[in-house]
Amino acid sequence: MYVYAILGDAPTAPLGHGLAGEPLTLLRAADLVAAVGAMDEPPAASREAVLGHDAVVRRLSDVSAAILPTRFGMVDDASALTEWLRAAADVLGDALRLVAGREQMTLHVFDGDEPPAVDAVERTDDAGAESASGPGTRYLALRRRQRRREESVPELAPLRGRLDALVVAERTERRATPPFRATVYHLIERGRSADYRAAVDAGHALVRGVRLRVSGPWAPYAFAPEPLS
Amino acid sequence: MSRPPAVSEAILDENDTSLLDLVDNVLTKGVVIDGEIMLGLAGVDLVYLRLSAILCAADRITKHLR
Numbered sequence: 001m002y003v004y005a006i007l008g009d010a011p012t013a014p015l016g017h018g019l020a021g022e023p024l025t026l027l028r029a030a031d032l033v034a035a036v037g038a039m040d041e042p043p044a045a046s047r048e049a050v051l052g053h054d055a056v057v058r059r060l061s062d063v064s065a066a067i068l069p070t071r072f073g074m075v076d077d078a079s080a081l082t083e084w085l086r087a088a089a090d091v092l093g094d095a096l097r098l099v100a101g102r103e104q105m106t107l108h109v110f111d112g113d114e115p116p117a118v119d120a121v122e123r124t125d126d127a128g129a130e131s132a133s134g135p136g137t138r139y140l141a142l143r144r145r146q147r148r149r150e151e152s153v154p155e156l157a158p159l160r161g162r163l164d165a166l167v168v169a170e171r172t173e174r175r176a177t178p179p180f181r182a183t184v185y186h187l188i189e190r191g192r193s194a195d196y197r198a199a200v201d202a203g204h205a206l207v208r209g210v211r212l213r214v215s216g217p218w219a220p221y222a223f224a225p226e227p228l229s
Numbered sequence: 230m231s232r233p234p235a236v237s238e239a240i241l242d243e244n245d246t247s248l249l250d251l252v253d254n255v256l257t258k259g260v261v262i263d264g265e266i267m268l269g270l271a272g273v274d275l276v277y278l279r280l281s282a283i284l285c286a287a288d289r290i291t292k293h294l295r
Contacts, residue, residue: 006260047248050255071259084263092260106250183253215250221258 002039003074003081004056005219006032008066008096016059019043019052024060029082030089032096035060036081042073054219061219066100068092069219091225098187099223102168105186105196105216109155111179112210153182158206162199166192171222181210185222193217 002018007026010033015024018037027034035056043049050072057069076084085092153172169187188196193216200214 003260003262045256050251053255054251069254069259071257071261072255074260074262076262081262088263104254106253108249218250218254221254224258224260 001027001036001076001078001081002042003070003076004035004037004053005060005064005070006034006068006085006092006096007060007064008100009033009064011060011063013063015063016056018056019049024056027078027081027085029085032085032089032092034081034085039075042075045072057219061103066096067219068095068099068224069221070224071221088225095223095225098169099220101190102187102220103190103193103217104220104222105188105193105214106218106222107156107184107186107200108180108213108215109153109182109184110211110213111181112208153184155181155207155210156184158208159200159203162203163196166196166199169223187220187223188217190217 002020002022004018004024010026010028015026015035018024018039020037020039020043022037022039024035024037027036043052053072057067061067061069153174163186166188167186168189171185173183173185175181175183186196196216197214200212204212
């Protein structure tokens with residue numbers, strides 16, 4: 001069966017159909033509900049299939065307060081899925097509580113036409129690395145700098161004050177290929193996407209050296225737990 | 230002097246829901262189920278990585294070249 005999402009509760013509204021036109025059904029295990037469709041193999045990854053997967057997830061999101069979308073192509077048999085749900089119940093439960101009543105906005109950060117703003121975080125770490133005495137200390141300083149570069153987007157500092165009241169959780173991915181600099185995923189309360197866009201628009205002029213692009217709202221794809229082993 | 234926008238930027242500057250976001254969310258985020266089968270996805274992930282999230286889906290590119 002093809003798995004579309006993990007839900008906190010069983011929706012009472014009709015679930016509709018899946019990617020292949022199959023009726024959606026619910027598989028319950030350990031206080032969790034998986035929205036699934038009868039499919040032995042996932043469909044080939046095409047634009048239509050990707051759009052279709054997201055359309056099903058959006059429909060499920062409309063009828064479920066807490067939803068964790070699954071990645072495209074998740075197929076498993078019922079017994080294995082049930083066993084996995086039971087094993088992952090704690091992690092999935094925590095994630096469902098985080099996303100309940102919330103949705104994802106995505107903020108793409110691109111290089112701008114102006115010279116990039118000085119990266120204060122990196123500059124501070126560089127100074128620490130240069131003054132480190134031993135190779136071990138220098139290595140740790142380098143790792144710290146890499147990790148902070150991955151996790152922080154100092155370019156957005158002027159926006160933080162406007163977004164703090166809206167953002168419940170944040171995940172960041174740094175991009176290595178110009179003009180893409182970073183993608184920041186924000187979890188906000190459902191129905192606040194217009195406020196989020198307005199906050200970004202209002203603060204955009206304060207952000208120097210980068211261009212921003214907002215998309216959303218999305219189901220909280222980026223707030224799914226890391227793959228479980 | 231301002232540099233001309235790259236093709237990828239021109240694509241991504243569009244206001245509609247972009248393929249970037251779809252690819253990013255649907256193919257690289259979301260719950261990964263242990264024991265899952267992901268037939269037909271290996272190539273997509275590879276393309277995604279090679280293009281650095283850029284997302285040059287053929288239909289998107291050709292649309293802009295028309």
